[in-house]
Amino acid sequence: MIRVVVVDDSALVRGVLTEIINRSGDMQVIGQAADPYEAREKIRELDPDVITLDVEMPRMDGLAFLERIMKLRPMPVVMISTLTERGAQTTLRALELGAVDFVAKPTLDVRAGLDELAREITGKLRAAARARIARRTVAVEAPAQLRAKAQPAMAGAPGDRLIAIGASTGGTEAIREILTALPPTLPGIVITQHMPAGFTVSFAARLEQLTALYVREAADGERILRGHAYIAPGGRHLSIERSALGGYVCRVGDGEPVNRHKPSVDVLFRSVARWAGSHALGVMLTGMGADGASAMREMRDRGAYNLVQDEASCVVFGMPREAIAAGAASEVLPLGAMAQRIVALSGATALHR
Numbered sequence: 001m002i003r004v005v006v007v008d009d010s011a012l013v014r015g016v017l018t019e020i021i022n023r024s025g026d027m028q029v030i031g032q033a034a035d036p037y038e039a040r041e042k043i044r045e046l047d048p049d050v051i052t053l054d055v056e057m058p059r060m061d062g063l064a065f066l067e068r069i070m071k072l073r074p075m076p077v078v079m080i081s082t083l084t085e086r087g088a089q090t091t092l093r094a095l096e097l098g099a100v101d102f103v104a105k106p107t108l109d110v111r112a113g114l115d116e117l118a119r120e121i122t123g124k125l126r127a128a129a130r131a132r133i134a135r136r137t138v139a140v141e142a143p144a145q146l147r148a149k150a151q152p153a154m155a156g157a158p159g160d161r162l163i164a165i166g167a168s169t170g171g172t173e174a175i176r177e178i179l180t181a182l183p184p185t186l187p188g189i190v191i192t193q194h195m196p197a198g199f200t201v202s203f204a205a206r207l208e209q210l211t212a213l214y215v216r217e218a219a220d221g222e223r224i225l226r227g228h229a230y231i232a233p234g235g236r237h238l239s240i241e242r243s244a245l246g247g248y249v250c251r252v253g254d255g256e257p258v259n260r261h262k263p264s265v266d267v268l269f270r271s272v273a274r275w276a277g278s279h280a281l282g283v284m285l286t287g288m289g290a291d292g293a294s295a296m297r298e299m300r301d302r303g304a305y306n307l308v309q310d311e312a313s314c315v316v317f318g319m320p321r322e323a324i325a326a327g328a329a330s331e332v333l334p335l336g337a338m339a340q341r342i343v344a345l346s347g348a349t350a351l352h353r
Contacts, residue, residue, distance in 0.1 A: 001026060001027060001028055002026060002027035002028070002049050002050060002125060002126065002129045003027070003028060003030045003046070003047075003048045003049045003050075004021050004027055004028065004029050004030065004048055004049065004050050004051065004052065004125060005029070005030060005031045005032070005033065005039065005042050005043060005046060005048040005050075005051045005052075006018055006021070006029055006031075006032045006033070006051070006052050007032075007033045007034075007035075007036070007039040007042075007051055007052060007053045007054060007057070007062075007065075008032075008033075008034070008052070008053075008054040008057070008080060009034050009035060009054060009056075009057045009058055010054070011034075012106075013054070013080065013105060013106055014032045014034075016106040016114075017029070017052060017080075017106065017121070018032065020114070020117065020118045020121050020122065021121070021122065021125065023118075024118070024122045026126070027122065027125060027126070027129075030046050030048060031045075031046045031048070034057075034058075035057050035058050035059045035060065036057060036059065036060040036062070036064075036065035037059055037060065039051070039053075039065065040065075043069075043073070043075075048075075049076065049129045050075070050076045050077070050078060050125050050128045050129050051075065051076070051077050051078075052077075052078050052079075052080055052103075052125075053065065053066060053077050053078070053079055053080065053094075053099070054079075054080045054105070055079060055080070055081060055082075055087070055090050055091070055094065056082075062079070062094070063090065063093060063094060063097065066079075066094055066097050066098065066099060067097050069098075070097055070098035070133075074098065074133045074134065075133060076100050076128035076129055076131050076133055077094075077098070077099045077100060077128070078099065078100060078101050078102065078103060078121075078124050078125060078128050079091055079094045079095075079099045079101070079102035079103075080102070080103060080104075080105045081094075081102045081103070081104060081105060082104075082105050085198070085201070085202060088198055088199040088201070088202035088203075089202045089206075091199065092172065092199075092202055092203060092206055095172045095173055096173060096176075098133065098134065100124075100127070100128040100131045100133070100169060100170065100315060100316075101124045101127065101128060101169050101170075102124075103117075103120055103121050103124055104117075104196065123288065124169070124288075127169050127288040127316045127318070128169075130316065131169070131170070131315045131316055132312075132314065132315055158188070158223055158224065158225055158226070158243065158245070158246050158247025158248070159187050159188070159226055159246075159247055160247070160276075160279045161187035161279050161280075161281070161346065162187055162188060162189075162190065162224065162240070162248060162272065162276045162279060162280045162281070163186065163187055163188070163189040163190070163280070163281045163283065163342065163346065164189075164190050164191075164240075164268060164269060164272045164276075164280055164281070164282050164283065164299075165178075165189060165190070165191045165192070165282075165283040165285065166191075166192050166193075166265030166268065166269060166282075166283070166284050166285065166287070166291070166292040166296070166319065167191075167192075167193045167194070167265075167284075167285035167286060167287050167319070168193070168194040168261075168265075168286070168287025168288050168289065168291065168316070168318070168319055169194075169286060169287050169288045169315055169316040169318070170285075170286035170287065170314065170315025170316055171193045171194070171285050171286055171287055172193060172195075172203060173315075174285040174286050174309065174315075174335055175191060175193060175207070175285065176206075176207060176210060177335060177336075177338075177339070178283075178285075178335070178338050178339045178342070179207055179210075179211045179213060179215070179229060180210050180211050181339035181340070182211070182212070182213060182339055182342065182343065183212060183343065184212045184213055184214075184226075184227040185226070185227065186213075186226065186227065186342070186343070186346050187226055187281075187346055188224035188225055188226055188227075188228050188229075188230070188247070188248070189213070189228070189229040189230070190218070190224065190229075190230050190232075190238060190240060190250070190268060190272070191229060191230065191231050191232065192232040192238055192263045192264065192265045192267070192268045192292075193231065193232065193263075194261050194263070194265075194287065194291070195234040195263075196234045196235060197233070197234040197235030197236075198234060199234050200217050200231050200232065200233050200234040201217050201233075203231060204216050204217045204231045207229065207231075211229075213227055213228060213229045214227060214228045214229070215228070215229045215230075215231065216228070216229075216230060216231070217230075217231050217233050218230035218231060218232060218233060218238050218250040218252055219250065219252060220250065220251060220252040220253070221249055221250065221251075222249060222250045223243060223245070223247060223248075223249050223250075224240065224247055224248040224249060224250060225247075230250055232252075232263035232268065233252060233263070234263070235262055235263075236252050236253065236254055236262065236263060237252070237253045237254070237255055237258070237262055237263050237264060237267040237268075238250060238251070238252055238263050238267070238268050239251045239253070239267050239268055239270075239271035240268070240271045240272060240275055240276065241271070241275055242275050248275065248276065251271070255267075258291070259289065259290065259291040260289075261289075261291050264291055264292075265284075265287075265291045265292030265295070265296075265319070266291055266292050266294065266295040267295075268292075268295075269282060269292050269295035269296050269298070269299055270295040270298060272299055272304070273295060273298040273299040273301070273302045273304065274302075276304070277299075277302040277303050277304065278302065278303025278304060279304075280299060280304040280305075281304065281305050281306075281307070281342065281345055281346065282296055282299045282300075282304050282305070282306040282307070282328075283306070283307045283308075283338065283342065284296055284306065284307070284308045284309065284319055284320050284323045284328070284329075285309045285314075285319075285320070285335070285338075286309055286313075286314040286315045286316055286317070286319070286320065286335075287316060287318055287319035287320070288316045288318040288319070289318050289319060289322075290318070290319065290322035291319060292319055292323065293319065293322035293323040293325070293326045293328060294326055296308075296323050296326065296328035297323075297326040297327055297328040299328070300327070300328050300329075300330065305330045305331075305345060306323070306328055306329055306330045306331075307329075307330065307331050307332075307333055307338060307341060307342070307345075308320045308323050308324055308328070308329040308331070308332050308333070309332075309333065309334070309335055309338065310332050310333060310334050310335075312334060313334040313335040313336065314335075320332075
């Protein structure tokens with residue numbers, strides 16, 4: 001039985017979350033708290049497996065509380081976030097500080113879609129309970145040289161090579177770690193990270209600040225250029241096609257969820273298998289479920305070279321495990337070795353850190 005403490009200043013939200021969690025059959029709310037000070041006592045007293053944590057609370061904000069938790073007593077935390085630009089930026093900061101994942105804050109009319117919300121919340125809590133949690137001691141910041149963008153002569157041309165990355169739970173930080181170590185001379189990068197609408201603009205903007213690459217949310221018909229990274233928009237599928245002008249273009253569509261996800265890694269990887277084939281380098285990172293595994297095998301069958309994150313460095317070893325089981329992996333590597341291997345396989349010059 002997964003033991004959960006719910007931390008939120010709203011009695012309504014605490015009630016809805018408690019109802020969802022308690023009826024799941026394999027988890028139980030063992031305590032509630034209306035602010036971080038009460039939460040601290042509940043955690044000491046009850047020793048939960050997971051906590052849900054609201055960002056905006058009285059007496060101490062959720063980020064400050066999360067930072068203290070991850071320094072003093074690292075544990076699985078799922079953030080409860082508002083679907084706003086400010087909420088997205090705060091949630092990304094929470095993931096940097098060590099939160100495993102996030103879900104949208106339940107609203108007054110949530111009962112109309114309670115079943116779907118319940119599936120999302122309980123799935124993420126189960127994944128969080130199994131997640132590997134690392135102690136966080138310093139805030140994320142990029143060395144100054146990583147912020148210098150490539151000159152037009154280095155970045156901007158299309159090419160036949162392409163890098164495709166898929167990730168879910170724990171993926172925002174894994175992607176950040178990789179991209180901050182990559183030079184601007186690499187082929188174009190397309191990325192599907194499971195995220196809701198409204199969050200990927202902030203995610204791309206954060207990566208743009210921290211890396212030597214140009215990073216943006218992908219737009220339909222946009223050419224894929226060297227030194228650029230394109231993030232699948234939340235709530236939309238990203239795929240690629242060959243361009244009549246050379247290289248590739250992004251395709252952003254509004255189809256049905258695939259593997260219960262939109263954007264789906266399967267959609268991206270399947271298009272990469274079709275249009276890029278042996279010119280592609282695939283990367284599967286930490287995440288819950290099996291999204292992308294079968295399509296990554298299609299990539300390998302068509303000549304792509306695929307890197308898969310190893311179990312020890314994953315927050316959740318779901319998607320990488322399924323990719324390995326499907327025979328999709330050319331190599332299995334720890335997260336810390338990914339960037340260097342991507343650079344070596346792409347024939348680019350590494351950044352000096």
